[in-house]
Amino acid sequence: EPEVTQTPSHQVTQMGQEVILRCVPISNHLYFYWYRQILGQKVEFLVSFYNNEISEKSEIFDDQFSVERPDGSNFTLKIRSTKLEDSAMYFCASWGQGKVDYTFGSGTRLTVV
């Protein structure tokens, strides 16, 4: 069954550093999403992306965050200057035409120290 692949599975970074989280969505999907889950809390929507632009973003997705689809296969989330409170699991998801469900990746655990 097709999968959404996320790399790395775990990343540790120093506060203030930039990080890029990578996702390879399912190949024929057109809608892409990032969610995050702080330990012990709810899964929260960050941003949705379609046709090479952001279609919706949450209040969490401030100027420190950006997304990009640099080529036909990758979808990235960049955090420009990480804060301690950015420590969380980050999930990428994709949705395809004619499908009713999203497919989520297994997540990247980001630890900011």
Next chain:
Amino acid sequence: DAKTTQPNSMESNEEEPVHLPCNHSTISGTDYIHWYRQLPSQGPEYVIHGLTSNVNNRMASLAIAEDRKSSTLILHRATLRDAAVYYCIPRGGGSNYKLTFGKGTLLTVNP
């Protein structure tokens, strides 16, 4: 987004049926009811969805109240692999509608 209420936790024994309830009294007439689950250390996973009629698939059944203010996810024979957090999520029918997760129900399955 419609507000949902689910029990914080439920427990079941292996091989027994499990009924996971969800109240969504503020659901709009066009919202589908989606259920996702999150296994430990995994991303959320689609389980089932429905609009008005009861639905069955290989994973579960979904029973929707006639007034649509509540629904019940039914696992017919729980296995240890079904231990997860289960989320009920009303969602619009449009393609770009985000998923708004609540706290869900943590299902424990005893051997």
